[in-house]
Amino acid sequence: MAAQVTEADLVVARPFALGVDEVARELRSDERGLTTDDAVSRLQLVGRNELPEPKRKPAIVRFLAHFNDTLIYILIAAAVIKAVMGDWLDFWVIMAVAIINAIVGYIQEGRAEKALAGIRGMLSADASARRDGGWATVPAAELVPGDVIRLMPGDKVPADVRLIQAFQLRIDESALTGESVPASKEVDPVAAEAGVGDRSSMAFSGTIVSAGQGRGIVTSTGTTTEIGKIQSLADEAGSLATPLTQQLDSFGRVLTVVILGMAAVMLLIGRFLHQMPFDELISAAIGFAVAAIPEGLPALVTITLALGVQQMARRNAITRKLPAVEALGSVTTVCSDKTGTLTKNEMTVRRIVTPIAAYDVTGLGYDPAGEIRPVGDARVGGDLTAVLAVALLCNDAHIVRGGPSTGSGQALWQLVGEPTEGALKVVAMKGRLDAGGSTRVGVIPFDSANKFMATLNQGADGSRAILVKGAPDRLLERSATQRGAAGAESLDIVRWEAVIDELSAQGLRVLAAARKPVPASVDGIGIDDLEGLEFLGVWGIVDPPRPEAIDAIADCHTAGIKVKMITGDHAGTALAIGREMGLVRGEDVRVLTGADLEALTQEQLKEVVRDVDVYARTSPEHKIRIVRALQSHGEVVAMTGDGVNDAPALTRANVGIAMGIKGTEATKEAAEVVLADDNFATIRSAIAEGRRIYDNLRKSIVFLLPTNGAQSLVILVAVVFGLTLPLTSVQVLWVNMVTAVTLSLALAYEPAEKGIMTRPPRRTGGPIINGSELAFVLIVSVVIGGATMGVFYGVNAAGVDVAYARTEAVLMLALGQLAYLLNCRFMSRSSITGDVFRGNRMIWISAGALIVLQLIFTYVPVMNTLFESEPLAAASWILPVVLSIAIFFIVEVLKAVFRRRR
Structure with a gap:
């Protein structure tokens, strides 16, 4: 091969119409493949064997998409009304809430995309390519024109390939041609005007090997492949529009109608029953709408799902x-x-049965240390040698030293190939059998339809024989004799069926061996040649659970x-x-x-x-x-x-x-x-993780709704009864904002509850919260809202000014929600347990952040100006703290009542 090539040298026009030698010559390659240096230099010329990523929407468009939510529309409308009224402080506070929600969603979306991009990388295909004179597994993205690769059943063809060998090769090309029947492949060139579906000498990128084996020279990679010309890389990550998010969208639309309807009723009652000033009434209505909207819900769902995906990946x-x-x-x-x-997929031959004797095999796995011992008085003879010869020669697996060292310093043995063939190769090594100069002349690869593999082998003396291994029933029906002590004898089908049943009853997988001598002039084999075989025996193979x-x-x-x-x-x-x-x-x-x-x-x-x-x-x-x-x-x-x-x-x-x-x-x-x-155990872990994720979503929703319900209830009751508002709209927005960035995210990190894998699977479908849960949410809203109103009106009645009383009411609302967060950690059992303080450090991080923000709200002068708050005396914290503890226990009693009803 020439040491240097240009990009033009790596382009072959109509390789399907050229002979194999001509294609290899054009690409400056041959059946020995490329050297690593050649491959590297060619990769620099033609680029990686990848299709381009789909075009992503501009960042600004993806950011603005997070405002496309019915509940957010109400927030923006409220902000516009405030701007028209000239209340710019409230306008910017409302917009801050909407913008913070969009920022959280945008950042988390980027994290999810990165995680899923990493998953795409984990799933990328490898290819078996001939480099530096030997076969090596290389990333498919690093294949270049001139590489020689081999194809096996089930492989996804990694590039466009001109075939140089094809053994009963059939390829599913439906992704490219739409043909549902796999196409048969051969080495001979086809007409230059042949369409893609008729190019039988080619294997195309993205298609699937259905059966047979083949080798070929890569002619095109990346966007120059046939499939690269007509399709772009599919986005394998899926969509966030899960059934759950669809339920949430539906819930949001219903909630929007309810909020707007109640705001309208509140406006009418306040205006016509209590003659409230219009400006004050509008502010109250906006405060009510803002308080009732769980604007953090979309981001919360996104974060919980993304965290779940990452947790599942850590569990394989x-x-x-x-x-x-x-x-x-x-x-x-x-x-x-x-x-x-x-x-474990570490197959090991445990028993060999021939027409003459039975043998036990010792040793485990792919380490060839072990012995083959006759059962009873039998002696090792030619019958065993014949079976082991099939195990060794009718086999594509290799057992090599490699991998980590054992405690004794010995390198482990590794399998290159199929586990069953590895077991047969190992038992041949245990029998101290070697190839003895035998060479393979032809092969019929294993096929799921035939359930056997056959090779034509030539011995050192020039004699040739067909060796077959496969399913016992298939070989028995093709056999005429069996190898006895005195040579060929009549096939005892009844005995072999009994042997197979006995081995199978022991949990052993049974494979059979057969052979057929052929004239030295035979240089190829087909299915029709596998008749009149001589049955040699069976192997009993175990795959330990x-x-x-x-x-x-x-x-x-x-x-x-x-x-x-x-x-x-x-x-x-x-x-x-x-x-x-x-x-x-x-x-x-x-x-x-x-x-x-x-x-x-x-x-x-x-x-x-x-x-x-x-x-x-x-x-x-x-x-x-x-x-x-x-x-x-x-x-x-x-x-x-x-x-x-x-x-x-x-x-x-x-x-x-x-x-x-x-x-x-x-x-x-x-x-x-x-x-x-x-590993099946990973499926169990994934199911448990799926249950945990859904539990956390439900917990988050059941937590979020009463917090909004309590805030809106405080304003609604005050307007309906013509009372002083316990909270201003900006104070409601403050509570929403600080809980959105602290408490509402904590439950997404909640570990699985005890007994998550002892309960039956949940039912699919239905509303996001049922009637019982809705009743629970409403009662909790009344409890937290009632405590907040009690603090405000009690303190205000004691002679404290309204701003001070409102500051204490905000504190009560924040601490009440913190107490309720602990209730929500365990929805199916009591939270009155030491476990409520353990297992989720995000609870305490978010609680600490909430307290710090509340201290800033209460004692920093600029916050007192912006939010009309006042510094509280230390004694003023006692009542909110005590009532928060009371809320915790009241909700626990409520949970117990609802558990009994269920």
């Missing part, structure tokens, strides 16, 4: 679409894959959440693992297999789906049927998946959960949540 549950935050809290059924999610997953399933059951295992394994294996995981108990347990599902109509499946917890030998189509059947009963279903074919089921589920480690890019894009550790 990456939320890609924010509606999932709410949906997770109401999940009633989790449908989970087995391998790697419920189990994750201990934390067993605990998580028990927690889900306690929380009223059903867990169903859906696996492609044998029914016996699935049932044995199900018992060990605690999914099923007792002897009379029903397992539905794929064949059973095929025999059931959808209506019949609906009748039994809730009673079956283990599904075996299933296909992706069966998963969709199971999800639909569960949803027909009103179940909220979370579905896990990792393969490209799982994407439809994840899309159909209420919450799609993709595996972050072994999951394909297609699955991650279809999911709402991605597990960074592929």
